Amino acid sequence: MLPLKIATRFLKSGKGQTALIVFGIAIAVSVQIFVGLLIIGLQISLVNSTIGNQPQITIRPTGDTNTIKNWEIIVNQVRNVDGLDKISVVAAGNASVPNDNSILPILVQGFDFQSADRIYGISDSIYQGEQLKSLKQVLIGRSLEEELGVEIGDKLPILTPDGGVNLFEIAGFYDLGIESINKSWVITNLVAAQRLFGYRDRITGIIMTVDQDRLFDADKIAARIEEAVNNKDVEVTNWKDQNKDLLSGLEGQTISSSVIQGVVLASVVVAISSVLSITVLQKSRQLGILKAMGITDRDASLIFVFQGLLIGLIGATVGIALGLGLLYAFNTFTSSAEGTALIEIYIDYNFIIRSWVIAISSSTLAGLIPARRSLKLNPVDVIREG
Amino acid sequence: MITLELSGVNKIYSGAYQNQVLFDINLSFEAKTCSAIVGESGSGKSTLMNIMGILDTPTSGEVTIASNIVSSMNRKQMAEIRNRTIGFVFQFHYLLPEFTVLENVLIPHLIHNRSQSGQVLNRARNLLDIVGIAKLEKRLPTQISGGEQQRTAIARALMNNPSIILADEPTGNLDSVTTQNVCRLFGEIKKEFNTTFIVVTHDRTVASHTDRIVEVRDGRIISDKLNTKIVPQTR
Ligand SMILES: Nc1ncnc2c1ncn2[C@@H]1O[C@H](COP(=O)(O)OP(=O)(O)OP(=O)(O)O)[C@@H](O)[C@H]1O
Ligand SMILES: [Mg+2]
Numbered sequence: 001m002l003p004l005k006i007a008t009r010f011l012k013s014g015k016g017q018t019a020l021i022v023f024g025i026a027i028a029v030s031v032q033i034f035v036g037l038l039i040i041g042l043q044i045s046l047v048n049s050t051i052g053n054q055p056q057i058t059i060r061p062t063g064d065t066n067t068i069k070n071w072e073i074i075v076n077q078v079r080n081v082d083g084l085d086k087i088s089v090v091a092a093g094n095a096s097v098p099n100d101n102s103i104l105p106i107l108v109q110g111f112d113f114q115s116a117d118r119i120y121g122i123s124d125s126i127y128q129g130e131q132l133k134s135l136k137q138v139l140i141g142r143s144l145e146e147e148l149g150v151e152i153g154d155k156l157p158i159l160t161p162d163g164g165v166n167l168f169e170i171a172g173f174y175d176l177g178i179e180s181i182n183k184s185w186v187i188t189n190l191v192a193a194q195r196l197f198g199y200r201d202r203i204t205g206i207i208m209t210v211d212q213d214r215l216f217d218a219d220k221i222a223a224r225i226e227e228a229v230n231n232k233d234v235e236v237t238n239w240k241d242q243n244k245d246l247l248s249g250l251e252g253q254t255i256s257s258s259v260i261q262g263v264v265l266a267s268v269v270v271a272i273s274s275v276l277s278i279t280v281l282q283k284s285r286q287l288g289i290l291k292a293m294g295i296t297d298r299d300a301s302l303i304f305v306f307q308g309l310l311i312g313l314i315g316a317t318v319g320i321a322l323g324l325g326l327l328y329a330f331n332t333f334t335s336s337a338e339g340t341a342l343i344e345i346y347i348d349y350n351f352i353i354r355s356w357v358i359a360i361s362s363s364t365l366a367g368l369i370p371a372r373r374s375l376k377l378n379p380v381d382v383i384r385e386g
Numbered sequence: 387m388i389t390l391e392l393s394g395v396n397k398i399y400s401g402a403y404q405n406q407v408l409f410d411i412n413l414s415f416e417a418k419t420c421s422a423i424v425g426e427s428g429s430g431k432s433t434l435m436n437i438m439g440i441l442d443t444p445t446s447g448e449v450t451i452a453s454n455i456v457s458s459m460n461r462k463q464m465a466e467i468r469n470r471t472i473g474f475v476f477q478f479h480y481l482l483p484e485f486t487v488l489e490n491v492l493i494p495h496l497i498h499n500r501s502q503s504g505q506v507l508n509r510a511r512n513l514l515d516i517v518g519i520a521k522l523e524k525r526l527p528t529q530i531s532g533g534e535q536q537r538t539a540i541a542r543a544l545m546n547n548p549s550i551i552l553a554d555e556p557t558g559n560l561d562s563v564t565t566q567n568v569c570r571l572f573g574e575i576k577k578e579f580n581t582t583f584i585v586v587t588h589d590r591t592v593a594s595h596t597d598r599i600v601e602v603r604d605g606r607i608i609s610d611k612l613n614t615k616i617v618p619q620t621r
Contacts, residue, residue: 002496009484289480292441293542294469295497296462380442383476384432 003299006290007306010283021275022315028264028271029319029359033352034326039257041346043250047215050246053121053176055207056218056239057084057225067091067202068234075206077228083221085209088115091190092204093197096159099148106144107184108158110193119209122174122187128152129172135192137171141182145173158186158196166196216240261355265362272311272366276304280370280377287374288382301371308367309360316359320352388450389550389582390415390438395447397433397605407433408605411447417549420576420583422593422613425602431586432554434602438584439472439552440464452549469497473543473581477555480539481527487538488514488523494545513541517571533564540571547579554586562591569595 011018059078061068068074071089078087091110096103113132117123122139123131129152132139138156140148150156155167168188175182194200208225210218222238229236240247280287287300327345334342397408407430415421423431436442437449440456449456452471459467468474473494481490491510492502499506514520517537522530527538536556543551553572557565569592572583585592593599594613601609 001500002493005496006484009482013484285480286482286484289482290493290497291465292439292468292474292476292480293494293497294465294467294472296465299497380436383436383441383480 002295003302004306006286006303007310010279010286010303011307011310014279014282017275017279018311021272022311022318024271025268025311025315025359025363026319026322028268029316029355030322030326032261032264032355032359033320033323034330035260036257036351036355037323037327037346037348038330038343039253040348040351041343043253044346045344046246046250050243051215051239053119054209054239055088055119056210056215057208057222058237059206059208059225059229059234060237061204062233062235065233067199067204068206069202071203071206074229074231074234078206078208078225081221081225081228083210083214083217083224085211086115086118087206087208088112088119089190089203090116090205090207091193091197091199091202093193093199094161095186095196097144097148097156097186098159103159104144104147105184106158106186108138108186108188108193108196110188110190110196112190116207119207120176122176125174125176126172127175129170132171132187132189134169135189135195136167136169137188138168139172139174139187140170141185142173142175143179143183144186147183156186160196162198164196168192265358268315268359269362269366272308272363273369276307276367276370277373279307280304280374284377285382287377288379291377291379292383297375300374301368304371304374305364305367309364312360312363312366315363316356319359320356387417388414389417389452390584391450392434392438392444393448393450395434395437395444395449397430397437397442398445406605408437408444411605411607413600413607413610415550415582415584417582418576418580419598420572420596421585421598421600422596423584423586423600423602424588424593427588429602430605431602435552435554435584435586439474440468466498469494470546471548471550473546473548473551475536475539475543475551475553475556477558481535481542483527485526486523487519487525487527487530490527490538491541491545494542498546510541510545513544514538516575517541518567533560536560536564536568537571540568540575544575544579544581548581550582550584551575552584555588556585557587557589557592565589565591568592 059068059074075087075089078084089112093108094105095108096105126139140150140156150170152170152172154170156170158166158168160166174187190203194202210221214221218238219240222236226236290300331343331345391414392411395408395411396406399405399407411434423434425431433442437444440449440451451467454467456464482493485493488510491513492506495502495506511520511523514523517540519530519534519537522534527535530538540556557568560568572585573595575581576583583596585596587593596613598610598612600607
């Protein structure tokens with residue numbers, strides 16, 4: 001194709017100029033990729049640290065009754081809801097443990113251990129001792145362990161609000177990574193907690209996670225659960241309701257990231273179209289000859305569109321490589337001595353491909369401006385000049 | 387048969403002041419003839435030439451090329467006529483500096499065809515051979531002499547086998563020997579390809595090789611005669 005061939009030759013004939021503009025685009029795209037991926041990575045680690053290894057949707061009792069009866073029916077109704085991943089139940093209650101001269105408030109969490117373990121990853125977080133083997137055992141968190149100064153096998157007296165005292169054996173210590181949990185949760189079996197608080201066969205909550213890629217649809221899934229259950233005695237909450245600040249923070253980041261990318265893109269378009277407009281002047285002689293030889297307006301315009309496309313293609317590709325390099329370099333540079341990174345790198349292929357396509361198409365579009373300008377060029381003016 | 391005809395052509399440049407350059411020009415050119423347009427500098431020869439080659443439009447009057455009325459054509463049709471029917475040779479040769487000699491010759495073909503067949507490539511090489519620069523096909527225009535550039539431009543003008551060749555001072559910056567060669571070349575081409583030649587020149591030698599001499603002064607045709615003492619074409 002002649003216009004493509006001419007575009008290539010024009011770009012090659014001004015190597016320095018071409019290299020400069022390609023370099024400019026590459027820098028712009030690399031900034032875009034670097035900033036974009038950095039913010040995406042930041043958001044993902046923020047979201048993970050807030051709601052990872054935790055239920056994202058919870059069903060709680062409403063009103064005076066602080067327990068849910070006939071919960072097996074609800075669990076069965078919930079199971080069919082699309083987008084849910086794991087489901088478990090819990091019977092929890094406030095209690096306290098004595099410590100020297102004072103008492104410490106705790107939250108006894110009676111789990112259906114196997115299913116709850118899949119949500120919280122409790123067994124993986126046990127750093128000393130072992131899992132629960134009997135109804136008389138509990139697991140306590142790192143902070144509480146340090147506070148009480150207890151050891152595996154010690155007996156822990158748990159004081160219930162009704163004044164009862166029950167002795168449990170400490171089977172293990174866990175660390176779930178969240179201070180408030182490590183300090184207050186005393187984990188035991190569902191049945192043990194039900195007996196401790198006199199719930200009989202009732203529970204205090206159904207906990208659920210959603211599919212990994214649907215984290216941000218938790219509110220919609222929760223609404224569907226509400227519909228499926230249709231029970232006034234319970235309410236459905238999801239992480240988005242409880243983390244409004246986090247969400248608006250994320251949104252703010254996304255907006256500022258988009259603004260940066262928009263500005264970068266706009267400068268790319270301006271740069272390319274102005275450089276290519278200079279090319280129209282530089283190559284007006286050639287364009288005049290081509291027109292005198294009968295090149296069509298369409299093909300004459302295509303010369304500039306192709307120049308934009310080629311410049312964009314090389315610039316965007318180099319820019320993505322550069323941006324990724326920058327990101328890895330930043331990651332290594334900011335990593336701690338043990339090798340834990342400040343931020344996780346998350347390679348969002350959609351984002352990269354989108355940036356690539358957008359950079360190339362805007363660079364191609366930028367070629368339209370000089371292309372229009374080339375249409376006005378009159379071959380007679382060129383031929384007269386000599 | 388008449389291939390090119392101008393009737394009542396006027397050209398007025400309207401800028402800061404009005405400048406009429408051509409006055410009521412009526413001219414027609416028979417197919418397969420060779421005509422010279424002569425006249426002093428500034429008499430309007432190039433303006434006439436550009437109008438004949440539909441690079442420029444007359445202020446009034448009509449141009450007809452190969453039975454097509456120019457004023458009734460759109461831009462695309464005009465581009466097509468320029469590409470297929472007309473071959474230009476400009477005074478300052480105007481090759482594309484980014485392309486080799488051979489590629490320059492091929493460009494008129496590539497303007498209307500996506501690719502070149504081996505046959506087309508052979509034709510381009512053959513044309514370079516006719517103008518005597520077959521050996522230079524891989525050079526860039528900046529790497530050959532002025533006369534060689536001129537000959538490349540002639541080969542390029544012939545590429546699409548046009549029925550009309552318009553040459554504006556084709557020997558303008560060539561020495562007399564090379565000018566003689568170019569004249570002989572035009573004669574050979576005319577015989578071989580049945581082309582109509584219209585040559586603007588103020589070189590008497592060139593004019594003497596043609597069938598007809600049209601003289602222009604101040605935008606008017608002051609004489610138009612057949613060339614009686616045609617120089618025998620030496621081989
Ligand atoms: N764009 C223009 N605007 C105004 N006047 C013009 C323009 N182009 C050419 N002219 C004038 O028109 C006249 C004819 O110009 P033209 O180029 O046709 O002459 P010419 O016969 O080819 O001369 P030469 O032998 O020097 O090439 C000149 O007086 C020139 O100054
Ligand atoms: Mg002239």
